[in-house]
Amino acid sequence: MVATMRLGLSEEDLYLFNQGTAYHSYRFMGAHPMTVSGKQGVRFAVWAPNATEVRVIGEFNEWNGKSHRMKKHGTTGIHVLFIPELRPGELYKYELVTENGEVARKSDPYAFYSERRPGTASIVVDNDGYTWDDAAWMEQKKTKSPYDRPLLIYEAHAGSWKTKGKEHYYTYEELAEDLVPYVAGLGYTHIELMPLAEHPLDQSWGYQVTGFYSPTSRYGTPLQFKKLVDACHRNSIGVILDWVPGHFCKDDHGLRLFDGTPLYEGADSNRAELPLWGTLAFDYSRHEVWSFLISNAIYWMDVFHIDGLRVDAVANMINLHMDKPAHMRTFNAHGGRDNLDALRFLKRLNETVFHYYPDTLMLAEDSSAWPAVTSPTYLGGLGFNFKWNMGWMNDTLRYMSLHPSDRPHHHHLITFSIWYAFSENYVLPLSHDEVVHGKHSLLDKMPGTYEEKFAQLRLFYGYWMTHPGKKLLFMGSEWGQFDEWKDQDMLDWMVLEYDSHRSMLEYVKTLNHTYRKLPSLWERDRDPECFGWIDVNNAAQSVITYIRYGYESCSVIVINFSNQNYPNYRIGMPEPGRYAVVINSSARQFGGNGGSEEVCCITEDVAWHGRDQSISIELPPLTFLLLTPLPGDTL
Structure with missing residues (x-):
């Protein structure tokens, strides 16, 4: 015990390791530079309960561990050795003799740094000494709940x-x-x-x-x-x-x-x-x-x-x-x-x-x-x-891959997720798994012409961003990478030379900043009261309309998944007043054809969708609209 303590390993550490409750075992397992009896060196500790012998090998002993045999500590199965004069940067492995006399050379399970492949040696490293400059970040994240931000x-x-x-x-x-x-x-x-x-x-x-x-x-x-x-x-x-x-x-x-x-x-x-x-x-x-x-x-x-x-x-x-x-x-x-x-x-x-x-x-x-x-x-x-939320991801991508003429028959794929949206705290993932192995990129999943693919990806991102749940997007999707992800090559940055991709990047940037600016889109994500359908049943026209509620604000979302223009589309509104069109995915700045240029809508005393007030707008094909009440007019 005294020898083990001298090497910075306590009986309690080893006991807790065997009990499954040594939650900082990296502090005593692996290779640690230290000073023992006035000598600088490295202490090694590895768990190998059934090995008859364990040796440390490396460049320092020409990969021959006969002079560096580790000592097994009692019944813990942990082998320990201090080697003086070693420094960070040394390559090493463990050489283990098995019960049947075979010899295996293994990397350290607790290696804190490793030789670059195809090399397989572990490398001694000192993980202390870095001066962090993130105190403000570490402190502020303690003050905010991840659910309501x-x-x-x-x-x-x-x-x-x-x-x-x-x-x-x-x-x-x-x-x-x-x-x-x-x-x-x-x-x-x-x-x-x-x-x-x-x-x-x-x-x-x-x-x-x-x-x-x-x-x-x-x-x-x-x-x-x-x-x-x-x-x-x-x-x-x-x-x-x-x-x-x-x-x-x-x-x-x-x-x-x-x-x-x-x-x-x-x-x-x-x-x-x-x-x-x-x-x-x-x-x-x-x-x-x-x-x-x-x-x-x-x-x-x-x-x-x-x-x-x-x-x-x-x-x-x-x-x-x-x-x-x-x-x-x-x-x-x-x-x-x-x-x-x-x-x-x-x-x-x-x-x-x-x-x-x-x-x-x-x-x-x-x-x-x-x-x-x-x-x-x-x-x-x-x-x-x-x-x-894998169910949301699978249903919505299947829906978006359909030709607009087929979507009325599969309307449930875009609406069903609300039934379970609050059963867990969800992240809506559009991850690497969806853009490899023949699945096509997100842009190339969209049917139609080149222009229609971009239009549909824009409206899909709008739907994703305003659906309850946190968000995840895989790299390259922000500008509409056309090819699948190629893990051996870098992203196709050259496509940003083309207007359509640059406009998509501008759209995603605008959408991201708008999301962060509007509390209605995130502060009550776990609360079923954060969402309300205006019209969930318009499968014939492939249009959905809904409201996202914050504690003191709301947003109205209108999405036309069809390739038809609706010049006088009426929508029941939550409150009377004026509503600003914050995002129109068909706007020219985002690569659209312009469509409706309305920037403000005023409610009328026309009952619609079970509400006393409504607006009538031009709803272009394949378009996402985000409206918010102007200050002082409504909620």
Whole structure:
């Protein structure tokens, strides 16, 4: 015990790790520069309970660990060694001798920095010493509830937003200089970065991880990543990181059979194997896996000031049968398909995150119908504070892909989502998953001529922005990227040489800033009283009209999904008075043909849609209109 304490490891730390409650295990696991008995060096700690011997190897010993054998601490399964004179920057691995005498060379599960692929060594790094300049951001986010404020997320893939050439990526610092002001100027509140934990295969986009604690070296160092997050915060942009606690890849240097036995994965291969992805599921029944994963979530917030995690593939975590052929399906203790251990893990994860960081965003990417995903755990929920609304996304994109002449027969696809819009705290995602693998870009999903595609994408964005729920848009969609996302190449920035794409970018910028400026579009997102239909049943003309209510304001939305012009379209209004046309998606400045040039509408004493007052407007084809009452006239 004395020797362990001398190396900065307490008995309590090790006990809690084995109990699954060491929520800051990165502070004592892995490689840590430190001074012991007056000597500078690095202390290594790794969990490998079934290895007969563990050695530290690296360039410092010519990758021969015979002189650097680690000492196993009691029954904890944790092996420890202090090596004097080592410094940050050293490459290392663990060499493990298994119970059957085989030797495996593994990267450190707690590596804080990793060799750039195809190299697989871990790198000693000192994660302390950076002086943050985001105190104002960190303080102000404690004062605001995420539910009743605008949340407008720009999803980006760091390796293809912009590049300098094939595999010549922008560094984290260069993204801070270019990406951050771009996103801030467009009016987004947050950037969501696709997974940045170290991964061997570019084409996995970061969703098949080997280094859960290591920001990928493709784009630079952990210090540079801190500078990117800091720059975001100084520009009032929050940072959400895609996080993948559901599975890991099988590469030999990673977690698979780490000490020669199934350690991070379960022993039952039918449960561990995920054949659709070619990966392995974590064993959520294992306490040490809880310490590893929950600590990892805390790590990104503690060390890198990350503002939230989008938790990937929740449905796969909680459903033992998801994407499994019949012969691989396993059952829980009650004979059901629910992964009871994963459900317990997710609840503990969210409880722990919100205990330490109550202002954090925890977003579930969940395609299941599991109830109460965003309800507190003490009420039986999973404890997330937001969930992606996959049903809304699937229905609306299917509707928008229809020719306008077919839309009257499928009107429910654009209206049904309101029935469940308040059952969870939703984010409406238009993510990378919808613009790859033959699904077409958002612009190319729209039917019709070149001009009609742009018109329909504009009206669709208007519908999306005014529908209850927070917003997420994938990079390139803001200007109408025509091709699918190509993860090996940068976005098609050259299309901004064309008026149609420049006008789309101007439209999205206007829409974003208008959303943020109008509390009626976000401050009561969880309240069913924030939404009211004016006319939900006009399937014949493919027009919907509705109201969004704030606490002291309202907005009226009119959307014509048909390709017909309605010169005298009458709409019942919530209150008498004058209404300004704040956004007309057919305006020439946005690339439209002008259509109606009305900028103000005055109600008449004509009862319509069950209301005493109404307006009559020209409603151009494929058009979104946003109207707000002029001050002093109505609500």
